[in-house]
Amino acid sequence: MRYLPLTQNDRDAMLGVIGAKSIDDLFVDVPGEARLAGPIAGLPMHASEMAVERHFAALSAQNMTASAHPFFLGAGAYKHHVPASVDHIIQRGEFLTAYTPYQPEIAQGTLQMLFEFQTQVARLFGCDVANASMYDGSTACWEAISMAGRITKRSKAVLSSGLHPHYVNVARTMAKYTGDALDIAAPVLSAETDSARLLAAIDVETSAVVVQYPDILGRIEDLSAIAAKAHEHGALLIAVVTEPVALGAIKAPGDMGADIVVGEGQSLGVGLQFGGPYVGLFACKSKFVRQMPGRLCGETVDADGTRGFVLTLSTREQHIRREKATSNICTNSGLCALAFSVHMTLLGEKGLRNLAALNHGLAVQAAARLAKVPGVEVINHAFFNEFTLKLSKPARPVVHALADKKVLGGVSLGRLYPGISALENGLVVAVTEVVTAQDIETFASALEQILAQETVR
Amino acid sequence: MNVMNPSGWKPEITSATTDAPATDAPATFTGNRALMLNEALIFEIGTLETTGVDLADAPQITSRLGGLERSRDIGLPGLSEPETVRHYTRLSRQNYAIDLGFFPLGSCTMKHNPRLNEKVARMPGFLDVHPLQPAETVQGALTVIHELAHWLVTLTGMHSVAMTPKAGAHGELCGVLAIKAALEARGEKRTVFLIPESAHGTNPATAAFAGFAVENIPATPEGRIDLAALQARLGPDVAGVMITNPNTCGLFERDMRKISDAVHAAGGYVYCDGANFNAIVGRVRPGDLGVDAMHINVHKTFSTPHGGGGPGAGPVVLSEALAPFAPIPYVTRGAGGVMRIVEESEAADERPQNFGRMVAFHGQMGMFTRALSYIMSHGADGLRQVAEDAVLNANYILRSLENVLDAPFAHAGPCMHEALFSDDTMAEGFSTLDIAKGLIDEGYHPMTVYFPLVVHGAMLIEPTETESKAALDQFIGALRSVAERGRAGDPSLKTAPHYAPRRRLDETLAARRPVLVWPKSELVIEPDVAVAAE
Numbered sequence: 004m005r006y007l008p009l010t011q012n013d014r015d016a017m018l019g020v021i022g023a024k025s026i027d028d029l030f031v032d033v034p035g036e037a038r039l040a041g042p043i044a045g046l047p048m049h050a051s052e053m054a055v056e057r058h059f060a061a062l063s064a065q066n067m068t069a070s071a072h073p074f075f076l077g078a079g080a081y082k083h084h085v086p087a088s089v090d091h092i093i094q095r096g097e098f099l100t101a102y103t104p105y106q107p108e109i110a111q112g113t114l115q116m117l118f119e120f121q122t123q124v125a126r127l128f129g130c131d132v133a134n135a136s137m138y139d140g141s142t143a144c145w146e147a148i149s150m151a152g153r154i155t156k157r158s159k160a161v162l163s164s165g166l167h168p169h170y171v172n173v174a175r176t177m178a179k180y181t182g183d184a185l186d187i188a189a190p191v192l193s194a195e196t197d198s199a200r201l202l203a204a205i206d207v208e209t210s211a212v213v214v215q216y217p218d219i220l221g222r223i224e225d226l227s228a229i230a231a232k233a234h235e236h237g238a239l240l241i242a243v244v245t246e247p248v249a250l251g252a253i254k255a256p257g258d259m260g261a262d263i264v265v266g267e268g269q270s271l272g273v274g275l276q277f278g279g280p281y282v283g284l285f286a287c288k289s290k291f292v293r294q295m296p297g298r299l300c301g302e303t304v305d306a307d308g309t310r311g312f313v314l315t316l317s318t319r320e321q322h323i324r325r326e327k328a329t330s331n332i333c334t335n336s337g338l339c340a341l342a343f344s345v346h347m348t349l350l351g352e353k354g355l356r357n358l359a360a361l362n363h364g365l366a367v368q369a370a371a372r373l374a375k376v377p378g379v380e381v382i383n384h385a386f387f388n389e390f391t392l393k394l395s396k397p398a399r400p401v402v403h404a405l406a407d408k409k410v411l412g413g414v415s416l417g418r419l420y421p422g423i424s425a426l427e428n429g430l431v432v433a434v435t436e437v438v439t440a441q442d443i444e445t446f447a448s449a450l451e452q453i454l455a456q457e458t459v460r
Numbered sequence: 461m462n463v464m465n466p467s468g469w470k471p472e473i474t475s476a477t478t479d480a481p482a483t484d485a486p487a488t489f490t491g492n493r494a495l496m497l498n499e500a501l502i503f504e505i506g507t508l509e510t511t512g513v514d515l516a517d518a519p520q521i522t523s524r525l526g527g528l529e530r531s532r533d534i535g536l537p538g539l540s541e542p543e544t545v546r547h548y549t550r551l552s553r554q555n556y557a558i559d560l561g562f563f564p565l566g567s568c569t570m571k572h573n574p575r576l577n578e579k580v581a582r583m584p585g586f587l588d589v590h591p592l593q594p595a596e597t598v599q600g601a602l603t604v605i606h607e608l609a610h611w612l613v614t615l616t617g618m619h620s621v622a623m624t625p626k627a628g629a630h631g632e633l634c635g636v637l638a639i640k641a642a643l644e645a646r647g648e649k650r651t652v653f654l655i656p657e658s659a660h661g662t663n664p665a666t667a668a669f670a671g672f673a674v675e676n677i678p679a680t681p682e683g684r685i686d687l688a689a690l691q692a693r694l695g696p697d698v699a700g701v702m703i704t705n706p707n708t709c710g711l712f713e714r715d716m717r718k719i720s721d722a723v724h725a726a727g728g729y730v731y732c733d734g735a736n737f738n739a740i741v742g743r744v745r746p747g748d749l750g751v752d753a754m755h756i757n758v759h760k761t762f763s764t765p766h767g768g769g770g771p772g773a774g775p776v777v778l779s780e781a782l783a784p785f786a787p788i789p790y791v792t793r794g795a796g797g798v799m800r801i802v803e804e805s806e807a808a809d810e811r812p813q814n815f816g817r818m819v820a821f822h823g824q825m826g827m828f829t830r831a832l833s834y835i836m837s838h839g840a841d842g843l844r845q846v847a848e849d850a851v852l853n854a855n856y857i858l859r860s861l862e863n864v865l866d867a868p869f870a871h872a873g874p875c876m877h878e879a880l881f882s883d884d885t886m887a888e889g890f891s892t893l894d895i896a897k898g899l900i901d902e903g904y905h906p907m908t909v910y911f912p913l914v915v916h917g918a919m920l921i922e923p924t925e926t927e928s929k930a931a932l933d934q935f936i937g938a939l940r941s942v943a944e945r946g947r948a949g950d951p952s953l954k955t956a957p958h959y960a961p962r963r964r965l966d967e968t969l970a971a972r973r974p975v976l977v978w979p980k981s982e983l984v985i986e987p988d989v990a991v992a993a994e
Contacts, residue, residue, distance in 0.1 A: 004842045006572055006763075008928035009849050017856045017929065021874070026848045029855055029874045030743065032712035037748045042840035046614055049839035052576050059833065063585025065600030067593065076590040079820055086513055088545050090582075093767075096559030097552035100573050103769035104555075106896070106906055107967075108960035112555035113768035116548070119502050122977040126535045132976045135769070138626035141820035169820035172804065176787070176816030180640055180670050223528055253528040267820075277601045278591030278821025279626065280771030292974065298769065302980060303970035306955065306963035315970040321629070321665035322911075326674045331665035334627040334759065338767025345548060348502050351538015354511035360518035367521040385526025406594045414592045421805030436515065 004049055067411065069275060073442035075369075077389045077433025078219065078414040079140065079167050079245045080278065081270045083358075084437055089272045089345045093338055103298075103337070107313040108305075113337065114312035117300040120344040127250050127347075128242075128264035129257025130286035135298040135314075136340040137283025137332065140267025141173045144213065144243050146285065146296045146330055147263045148174055148183070151211035151239045153294050153329070158183045160211045160241075161204045164190040164197045165218025167245060168419045174213075183210075189420060192393050192429050194384040196224055202232050209238040211263075216242050216256055217249055219419070220382065220431065221389035230260025239263060246270055247284065248435075249387040251359030263287040271350075272342030282339035293319060296330030358436060362388035366434035369443045373432070376447055378454040382429075389433040391416075398430040400459040401450070407460070408449045496961065499550040503978045506537025512544050554961040555768070556905045562927055562935050564857075566878045566908035566920025567660065567708060569738045569760035576837065577763065577830035586829050591821035595801050601825060602799035605791045608832045609775070612756060615843065617745025618777035622786040624823035628735060631755025631774025632666040632702070634787060634818055638753060638778060639700050639729045640670060641785035641815040650699035650728070656685055658709060658912040663702045663733060672699060679914060682872040683709040683880075687718055694726035704733040705749070706740065706876035708912040709869055710854065710920070720750025729753070729782065737761045738924065739851055739877035742844030752779040758824075762831035773824035773831070784813040789822055849925035850877040853932060857921055860936045864943045868915055877924075883917025887949035892917035897964065898942035900957040904935060 009017075014026070023029055030038060042048070050058075069082045076082070093099065097112060104110030104117075117135045124133035137143040148160045160178075162171055162185055171187060178185050186204050188197060201212055212233050217223045230240040242256030244266035256264045268282035269275075285297060292299075293316070301315035321328040350358060366388040374381045378395030392413070394401060399417035406412075416429030434443075453459055491498055523529065539547060556563070563570035581587065585600050595602065609621045622638075625631040636653070643650050653667040656677045664674040678689040685703065701723050705713045713719065720730045732746055732754040738761045740746075746754050758764045759772035766772075778786055788807045794800040801822065807814050838846060851874075858879035862870045866884035869875070883892040896906030896919075908920040923932060945953050957963065975981070 004845060006574060007845060007849055007925055013929040014852060017852055021855045021859045029851050032714050033744055034717060037744050039743055042844050043614060043742060046840035049842040050836050055833055055836045059580040059583055062600035062603050063583035066585035066589050067597035068584045068588040069590060070588050076592055078592055080591055088541055092548040095552045097555040097557045098768055099765045100558040101555045101768040102565060102568060102570060102766050107965045108957050108962045109556035109900055111961050112551035115551055123536060125977050139819060169817060172817040176818060180637060223526055225528060253525055254530050274587050275590050276587055277589045277825035279824040280826050299976055301970040302975035303966045305965045311962040311965045313965050313967050313970045316974055322661035325661045326664035326668035328665040331629045331662050331669045333629045333662050334770040334772040336771045337769030339771055348539050349512035349544050351506060351511045352508040352534055352536045354513045354538055355536060357515045361515055364519040364521045367524050368519055385524055403594050406597050411593060
């Protein structure tokens with residue numbers, strides 16, 4: 004077996020040193036009835052590298068990939084071009100095969116990278132501080148709600164109807180068990196968000212208002228009024244960003260008064276990967292640092308006075324505080340944070356702004372083209388690189404019909420909001436820098452053909 | 461010849477105990493020392509005008525940003541591609557890693573990460589597909605999830621598996637929520653989880669996160685759960701137990717079946733922390749021990765890389781009793797062999813008791829491909845060999861060092877996949893931390909230190925199966941040397957490491973005056989009242 008260095012001679016010699024007759028002697032504490040005599044039945048035996056590679060290549064070929072087709076899916080995961088050097092750097096063994104940097108003297112590479120990542124995320128979100136990453140945007144969102152509860156000592160959160168329904172459902176799962184109350188509503192297919200509902204719902208029992216920016220339908224609006232009302236009542240504003248590239252073009256949530264800003268960092272460096280691993284971003288005002296979940300990297304000095312970095316404020320964390328910790332999170336998304344940070348470093352201020360302008364420009368062009376298709380209405384007034392179409396027919400079968408025509412044409416609201424008939428004709432369309440003018444044309448004409456048919460699929 | 465070190469290998473003591481570099485070494489202009497290269501922060505070397513990405517010009521359009529255009533700079537420095545590659549390459553060289561050397565971290569299973577896994581994970585059909593694509597366009601990806609699920613269920617002898625949890629602690633949460641849902645379905649409100657003091661910190665944190673109170677399960681003097689004490693505490697308020705097996709002292713819980721039976725008889729459930737599955741994979745099935753839920757750290761047992769702290773994945777295998785409550789979404793094989801994704805829309809009919817969604821999307825696909833690649837490479841026979849070699853290596857270390865380091869449970873019999881030592885034999889004023897830092901100078905990542913909490917100055921060593929005998933012999937020689945210096949009170953050990961990219965770092969300063977972002981400015985944060993009170 005190519006991954007096992009011990010030879011049979013080694014094993015025999017080592018058993019001799021241990022003073023055991025056979026390997027079974029070392030498993031003596033396992034009750035006899037639980038000890039398996041040989042390899043588990045019904046499973047294949049070991050396989051060569053070539054055989055395994057062939058198996059996966061065959062499975063890979065069964066999937067329709069984003070790069071090879073006109074591609075317009077978003078709704079919390081975005082297709083962006085990732086520079087080749089990002090993957091090269093995250094595959095360096097010193098990053099890839101390192102452990103969590105608990106021994107800082109021999110982990111400065113990871114630690115300095117995390118310090119840079121924290122600073123990048125804090126600046127992008129317009130916050131004072133950021134942590135060293137969470138699992139993904141959806142779990143970061145619940146952690147923010149939970150954190151707001153600890154800060155305000157209240158347990159009622161008001162969730163915008165523009166918050167990603169998966170994020171809402173993650174919060175619902177957790178709230179069911181923690182006893183938190185969530186004020187939830189489904190979105191309406193219109194240009195108007197539900198900020199009036201949010202403003203009306205905030206009261207002295209509210210821990211936080213949670214608003215996605217841009218929201219699930221791609222809409223964007225100024226959060227300042229919601230922040231002001233929340234603060235007036237002692238509540239916090241949590242902003243959720245699922246498309247960080249947007250912040251190269253539009254104001255940061257922190258600059259509009261958000262107290263905690265969380266997000267999904269997948270757009271930069273990470274790739275689609277069928278949903279994971281991704282990287283949760285988590286930033287907030289500095290006065291709330293002690294209530295943050297997850298790892299934090301901080302600057303310090305070594306015994307010679309040289310600058311260095313360590314994981315710090317760990318008295319918040321499970322390995323120190325156990326049941327009193329701010330979260331149970333341990334392993335986070337370090338390597339994806341590295342990918343995010345490398346991509347962001349390659350872009351820089353100028354590159355991010357250019358990338359955002361390119362995304363917005365292409366999205367505006369695509370919206371204009373799609374709006375000309377009979378049976379299609381663009382509901383958004385304002386948007387960044389994602390907008391919602393109201394089709395003349397239910398969108399879910401349209402998406403399948405588009406796939407039959409080799410077009411990956413967006414995410415149907417019928418899939419995201421099953422059972423809500425007022426939303427079933429909604430199609431969320433994302434347009435990033437990978438989309439070409441030809442892709443837009445192919446999408447528009449396929450959509451036109453499908454909507455003109457008597458029956459869809 | 462020393463029978464405990466049959467190869468006779470030993471380190472060059474003379475150089476290892478020399479404190480400073482040779483005195484004729486001149487200071488350098490840069491502060492670098494040949495291949496030891498320092499690197500500034502990107503904020504100190506980048507500019508707002510530099511970019512390493514060439515993009516097409518944005519089309520001329522009328523903005524539809526609704527008046528929300530950003531008006532001030534973000535403050536993100538950029539680097540050109542050559543500067544970027546050099547920056548991160550230099551940083552990488554300040555990291556220890558499995559690719560460089562032995563990583564004996566107990567409880568962490570730092571084994572070799574095969575590069576085949578990286579290759580298959582990057583195949584476009586897995587890397588470049590969106591989680592919300594129609595199921596008919598991702599049949600291969602769904603098949604990977606389904607195949608891995610089959611392996612996990614079969615290897616553990618359990619009923620089913622929840623694939624979506626994102627890491628071990630998230631898997632714990634999944635298991636605990638399934639237990640909570642099962643109790644609610646029975647109309648019972650049980651509020652307490654029993655957890656041994658030796659447990660990973662995530663166990664009590666998870667139970668608390670899910671709204672349970674945590675109580676301690678006492679241990680016997682030989683480092684195992686005290687069955688009688690546990691039985692005495694079981695009752696109608698106990699939701700379940702969270703047990704690590706093999707436990708964090710490196711010992712198999714012999715009474716596991718009796719523990720499970722007692723917990724079940726009292727109406728509770730058994731959660732097993734699967735962090736130590738590497739000791740028994742292919743040889744013991746947790747399902748045969750009465751376990752109701754167990755997470756699997758694929759970044760431990762199944763070799764997906766730790767990546768400097770993640771990402772991992774934490775699929776949770778479940779007993780028949782808990783299976784109906786597993787979270788959504790999940791993957792099944794439908795009519796005609798077509799793979800299906802069951803989400804909110806279908807789950808209401810097909811698994812009405814599901815406890816809900818834990819994450820956006822379908823879990824850690826990139827880790828699933830890697831884990832399945834590893835598992836298929838080993839096969840049922842190779843995985844069994846993994847457990848055997850991991851346990852053999854740990855016992856070899858235990859018996860080779862027990863005459864220089866105190867091994868508190870060594871008299872009780874063999875260990876499983878990790879060997880536990882205490883700092884009892886050290887000279888006055890010398891402790892585990894000094895041993896750990898001394899090992900750094902020897903070119904090793906330290907073992908897990910001060911965990912489990914039940915042993916004074918614990919040193920937990922997990923060699924894994926991917927170390928050769930020669931590598932183990934060299935490590936044994938190095939640790940013996942460092943331990944002897946600790947016993948002798950060698951003052952140079954107190955100031956180790958001497959040869960790492962940094963000397964000992966001031967963690968107290970970092971916590972007292974937190975600097976979490978650049979530029980350096982101390983945060984104004986409220987004092988940590990809770991900690992001060994402890």
